[in-house]
Amino acid sequence: MQQVVDEGGPAATDFEGADHATINAASSDEAGRGRVSQNLLRVVKFAVSLGFWCLSEARRILVRLSGRVPPPIATVIYYHQVLPHERQRFARQLDHLCKWAKPIPADLYGLVPCATPYVSVTFDDGWSSFAEIAFPELRERKIPVTLFVVAGRLGRRLEPFTDEPLITAAQLEWLAASGVTIGSHTLTHCLLPTVDEATALYELRESRRVLSGMLEREVTLFAFPFGQSDSRLIPLCSDAGYQRVFTGLPHLAFSRPGEFETGRIRVDPSDWPLEFYLKLMGAYRWLPAAIALKSRLRRATRRVIGRFDR
């Protein structure tokens, strides 16, 4: 079954998930309506997550009172671009992150201990603003970071309508030498659930081969473009040699021994401080169940309508 990502972020300026709808809207009216519904959805998700977090914190307190240790909380967050005017907000988010949680690398293969919340920071696509704006802020705070790059688009634009190019091969090599973990984000940034198996396997294998050759080290991590995966693609990632893949569903991370498929939550520099906090604390982890329920209801509705149409 295809996992459709229901992004937790605000109406954004990049190209993942629902943002395509906004960009491709046929008229400014449609785009305006799209923005309103995205903002409304953001508020609803925020409110539900706040309620979810209150309940889960109450439960953790009860567990502690009973003399037991509550389960650990670890999340993986993913950014895209950090624009020049967003630098201060981004820096503030990183300061908050260091205060509220312990930053850990995304290629951690053991289980996290219980005490502190843990957060792993990742970036998708490899925009040049990562090298110029985001990485200096991360490095200053010694926060480990993983960058998922589109191996066949280095130094080029991801889409014809984008102004900002992706990092060049030279920047990629410099980032890797400076301690950034590099993962693959396919060769062409294609929507993998929509392509045939041979094409998907080629995107997975070839991007890993290109990046591993360029960096002279094994690339073992992969993140799905648009956060979209399906059950057919996960074994293909394993066949292509990856040791861990990241989806766009906000499950808690590093919570199962031998975890191969790890969830992530999208964040943006424009996130409200409390919204950012809730994302770090895993309070959006109710979303995958809600998305699955929505798909089941939609399928059931279609079946009922189909019966009436016959």
Ligand SMILES: [Zn+2]
């Ligand atoms: Zn992407």
